[in-house]
Amino acid sequence: xxxxxxxxxxLSIQEGENATMNCSYKTSINNLQWxxxxxxxxxxxxxxxxxxxxxKHSGRLRVTLDTSKKSSSLLITASRAADxxxxxxxxxxxxGATNKLIFGTGTLLAVQP
Amino acid sequence: GAVVSQHPSWVICKSGTxxxxxxxxxxxxxxxxxxxxxxxxxxxxxxxxxxxxxxATYEQGVEKDKFLINHASLxxxxxxxxxxxxxxxxxxxxxxxxxxxxxxxFFGSGTQLSVL
Numbered sequence: 001x002x003x004x005x006x007x008x009x010x011l012s013i014q015e016g017e018n019a020t021m022n023c024s025y026k027t028s029i030n031n032l033q034w035x036x037x038x039x040x041x042x043x044x045x046x047x048x049x050x051x052x053x054x055x056k057h058s059g060r061l062r063v064t065l066d067t068s069k070k071s072s073s074l075l076i077t078a079s080r081a082a083d084x085x086x087x088x089x090x091x092x093x094x095x096g097a098t099n100k101l102i103f104g105t106g107t108l109l110a111v112q113p
Numbered sequence: 114g115a116v117v118s119q120h121p122s123w124v125i126c127k128s129g130t131x132x133x134x135x136x137x138x139x140x141x142x143x144x145x146x147x148x149x150x151x152x153x154x155x156x157x158x159x160x161x162x163x164x165x166x167x168x169a170t171y172e173q174g175v176e177k178d179k180f181l182i183n184h185a186s187l188x189x190x191x192x193x194x195x196x197x198x199x200x201x202x203x204x205x206x207x208x209x210x211x212x213x214x215x216x217x218x219f220f221g222s223g224t225q226l227s228v229l
Contacts, residue, residue: 033217042119042206042220043157088156092216100147101218103157 004089004104012110019076021107023089024069030092032065033101034074037086046074046087081113115141115211119221126197127229134192134224136207142187143209147218148180151204160205163190197228 004025013019025032031050035043049056049065049072056063062075076083089104116139126132136146144165149157161182162170169182179201181193190209194201204225208218 031216035218035220040204040223040225042117042222043208043218044220045217048216090218100159100162102159103149105156108154 004091004102006087006089006104006107008107009105010108010110012112013079015079015081015111015113017079017111019079019083019109019111021074021087021089021109023072023074023104025072025089025091025104026070027091027093029067032063032072033090033092034061034063034072035088035090035103037088037106039085043088076109079109079111081111084109084111115209115219117143117207117209117219117221119207119224121224122222123225123227125227125229128198129196132194132197132226134194134205134207134226136190136192136209136221138188138209138211138219141209141211141213143190143211144187146184146190146207146209148182148190148192149206149208151206151223153204157206160192165190194226197226199228202226202228 006023033048034046037043047058047063049063060077065072086106086108088106090101093100118137120135146163148160151157160175163182163184165184171177184190206223208220
């Protein structure tokens, strides 16, 4: 399977704490992206990190990428109840002329108020 | 930002009937759209890549005669689940790339299909 693995599968924290999610993938990538999904909804793009980048920030989000270990992490600082959602990493594969995104298994984050 | 509209949001149908799901890019032209399937508390599984004006590219294990994809215009792709059975019950999500923001996907809100 091309699908990446994420851990933990589920994470429960208190509001104000930081949340860290990890993603491992199997193939060489062009970029890695993180998405958020609220229950029963579509996904929303959060942040993209390219294969030649090691760290990227966007607001309360911090993403790292280690291509040698084929892994990435997403850190959400000062979490809020509204951050409760599922988070997926996605890797861009280049197959022929069509670029596809393959999603990881996801982390369900619950932020308790 | 780019908006993708997906309809219906949910549908209940009888076994043996066909269901059509529409995916529209509202403010951009999408030459490529993607259809995913998601089971409860699981990840998204890519079903097929929909290409405007040509045949869809299906992932291994996805029956093309079962899941008909049509991408007749630059703003509309449809997924038809033919002769639906209870095992087809799932959450189906479409996505598209905006030409100017080609690295990331914009998702529809998904369709929950329940086959009785």
